[in-house]
Amino acid sequence: AKAEGRNTLRFYSPDLESSSVNTISLETDLLKAISHEQFILHYQPKVDLGTGSIVGAEALLRWMRPDFGLTSPQTFIDIAEETGLINEIGAWVLNEACTQAAAWQSLGYGPFQIAVNLSPVQFFRQDIVQLVGETLERTGLRPEHLELELTEGSLLKDVERTRLTLQQLKQLGVRIAIDDFGVGYSSLSYLKNFAVDTLKIDRSFVFNLADGTRDEAIVRAIISLAESLGLKVVAEGVENNLQLGCLLSHPCDEAQGYLFSRPIPAEAFGTLMLERPRY
Numbered sequence: 001a002k003a004e005g006r007n008t009l010r011f012y013s014p015d016l017e018s019s020s021v022n023t024i025s026l027e028t029d030l031l032k033a034i035s036h037e038q039f040i041l042h043y044q045p046k047v048d049l050g051t052g053s054i055v056g057a058e059a060l061l062r063w064m065r066p067d068f069g070l071t072s073p074q075t076f077i078d079i080a081e082e083t084g085l086i087n088e089i090g091a092w093v094l095n096e097a098c099t100q101a102a103a104w105q106s107l108g109y110g111p112f113q114i115a116v117n118l119s120p121v122q123f124f125r126q127d128i129v130q131l132v133g134e135t136l137e138r139t140g141l142r143p144e145h146l147e148l149e150l151t152e153g154s155l156l157k158d159v160e161r162t163r164l165t166l167q168q169l170k171q172l173g174v175r176i177a178i179d180d181f182g183v184g185y186s187s188l189s190y191l192k193n194f195a196v197d198t199l200k201i202d203r204s205f206v207f208n209l210a211d212g213t214r215d216e217a218i219v220r221a222i223i224s225l226a227e228s229l230g231l232k233v234v235a236e237g238v239e240n241n242l243q244l245g246c247l248l249s250h251p252c253d254e255a256q257g258y259l260f261s262r263p264i265p266a267e268a269f270g271t272l273m274l275e276r277p278r279y
């Protein structure tokens with residue numbers, strides 16, 4: 001119904017018309033993006049706050065869209081989901097990320113976990129478990145080195161099905177993270193219903209993080225909740241030392257953000273790994 005609304009103009013509005021045209025050309029471009037090899041992955045390090053070393057990376061999709069330059073997924077993931085293209089794109093991302101992580105592994109970069117974002121559309125596909133299993137086999141990446149990041153919003157649509165799929169994914173040996181934890185209104189239901197491994201504290205809680213703030217109280221509560229449940233906790237969007245200091249005092253397991261590095265191409269990430277920066 002959403003797709004129909006996009007392509008049919010019900011009443012005249014210049015704005016609506018031009019945005020509709022833009023959407024159609026976005027779709028057309030997106031359709032060609034995989035075969036024209038316009039997608040790449042950038043990698044953002046996850047830093048262990050106990051040791052200061054890089055222990056993993058989140059793979060983030062970028063589209064080298066002709067005439068637009070390097071394009072963030074925020075501008076095209078919705079369309080990709082509505083059109084179903086996300087399935088093909090997501091399979092590409094999974095394969096590319098696992099291939100890269102396996103290569104880093106064989107270069108002897110030590111224990112290293114790659115995190116891949118999974119769209120709810122992909123998650124509810126019949127063959128998602130098979131896709132993940134096959135990708136691991138093909139790329140040779142050990143399952144425990146793959147973490148799938150799921151946003152809260154996606155999981156409660158069908159609790160029984162989600163529970164089953166998560167169970168099957170965990171039987172493969174991969175890890176499951178709840179992304180953007182805390183922004184949804186049902187965060188706690190997820191913890192009650194689903195066996196996950198990791199919580200990623202949404203960056204909206206990290207943004208104003210400083211001692212004595214309300215956000216600090218919330219972050220502290222999430223960290224202690226994660227600890228009681230035996231889950232790993234990762235803070236995202238860490239941009240400054242004030243936020244870092246606060247996280248170190250609680251203590252949070254891992255952090256990710258511009259303070260350590262922006263998402264960067266694979267080659268640059270490899271260099272970063274060799275340098276093993278410490279905070």
Ligand code: C2E
Nearest residue numbers: 060061072073074093117118119237238239256257258263
């Ligand atoms: P996300 O999973 O929450 O990813 C984190 C986003 O925060 C990334 O935006 C990252 O570049 C940005 N970020 C990282 N550190 C900082 C920081 O210190 N400050 C600020 N302000 N931002 C920071 P990006 O790469 O534009 O991705 C946006 C969203 O698009 C992601 O949010 C994720 O939901 C989605 N996405 C990205 N790659 C994929 C993918 O391969 N598949 C799917 N389904 N979704 C993806």
Ligand code: CA
Nearest residue numbers: 058117149179
């Ligand atoms: Ca994510």
Ligand code: CA
Nearest residue numbers: 179180200236
């Ligand atoms: Ca996130």
Ligand code: CA
Nearest residue numbers: 151179180202
């Ligand atoms: Ca997000």
